[in-house]
Amino acid sequence: MSIHLKNKLEIEKIRIACHLAAEVLEMIEQYIIPGITTGKLDEICHEYMVYQQNVIPACLGYKGFPKSVCISVNEIVCHGIPNDNQILKDGDIVNIDVTVIKDLYYGDTSKMFMVGEPTVAGKNLCKITQESLYLALNIVKPGVNINKIGHVIQKYVESHGLSIVRDYCGHGIGKNFHEEPQILHYRVKDNKTIMKKDMIFTIEPMVNIGNHNVHTMIDGWTVKTNDQSLSAQYEHTVLVTNSGCEILTLRKEELIPSLLINN
Ligand code: MF3
Numbered sequence: 001m002s003i004h005l006k007n008k009l010e011i012e013k014i015r016i017a018c019h020l021a022a023e024v025l026e027m028i029e030q031y032i033i034p035g036i037t038t039g040k041l042d043e044i045c046h047e048y049m050v051y052q053q054n055v056i057p058a059c060l061g062y063k064g065f066p067k068s069v070c071i072s073v074n075e076i077v078c079h080g081i082p083n084d085n086q087i088l089k090d091g092d093i094v095n096i097d098v099t100v101i102k103d104l105y106y107g108d109t110s111k112m113f114m115v116g117e118p119t120v121a122g123k124n125l126c127k128i129t130q131e132s133l134y135l136a137l138n139i140v141k142p143g144v145n146i147n148k149i150g151h152v153i154q155k156y157v158e159s160h161g162l163s164i165v166r167d168y169c170g171h172g173i174g175k176n177f178h179e180e181p182q183i184l185h186y187r188v189k190d191n192k193t194i195m196k197k198d199m200i201f202t203i204e205p206m207v208n209i210g211n212h213n214v215h216t217m218i219d220g221w222t223v224k225t226n227d228q229s230l231s232a233q234y235e236h237t238v239l240v241t242n243s244g245c246e247i248l249t250l251r252k253e254e255l256i257p258s259l260l261i262n263n
């Protein structure tokens with residue numbers, strides 16, 4: 001029941017794992033076109049991770065998950081199982097969630113892709129979701145209550161008429177996929193956990209156009225919005241530094257620096 005602060009060596013290993021996870025998302029971008037299946041995207045990610053990067057796809061076999069990455073399309077909130085019969089079409093919004101294990105340490109990240117010509121609603125949902133993650137990254141520094149992450153995210157998301165999913169949270173990460181602390185993306189009263197330098201955790205808000213309620217399908221994994229509305233998610237793994245945070249899973253395309261000084 002304690003939060004593991006990482007030492008220098010661990011931080012370096014997690015940083016490498018995180019960079020590799022981010023690279024998978026950069027690599028797969030070119031393949032996200034109408035007509036491709038989520039099964040094929042998983043296969044490309046798998047081959048790249050195992051044979052180019054020499055990493056272990058952390059999702060494969062995790063609690064029985066059958067594929068190497070999670071791919072969640074449209075009203076799928078998270079934990080979508082890639083499938084050879086699921087064909088992407090113009091206007092779809094797609095989350096790919098990549099977790100790698102390198103040298104025993106984990107790196108975890110996800111982003112939204114838009115297939116072909118995006119719809120106004122889909123594009124707006126993805127934009128607000130990513131911005132909510134960025135706003136949260138901007139308050140991370142030692143001494144701040146972990147609660148504040150959820151406050152900032154929920155406030156922003158709801159101010160745009162969207163809702164934040166309550167059933168899943170961010171998490172500490174390191175030698176384990178999921179460690180303490182839990183990072184809630186909505187407001188709660190009693191959580192006394194304070195951010196400390198050398199903590200590493202993920203922030204991964206899931207945002208719905210309709211209400212926040214979700215359910216798990218009969219396959220035991222796929223999570224859907226109850227009202228069939230679109231859902232989006234972005235995830236970064238971050239290291240708490242002296243004066244802010246380092247975004248360990250930053251991609252080249254992103255317009256923010258990896259080292260945030262948060263005053
Ligand atoms: N990557 C997800 C997370 O952010 C977990 C996926 S677990 C899996 O925590 F089994 F579905 F892959």
Ligand code: CO
Nearest residue numbers: 108202204235
């Ligand atoms: Co995660």
Ligand code: CO
Nearest residue numbers: 097108109235
């Ligand atoms: Co993830």
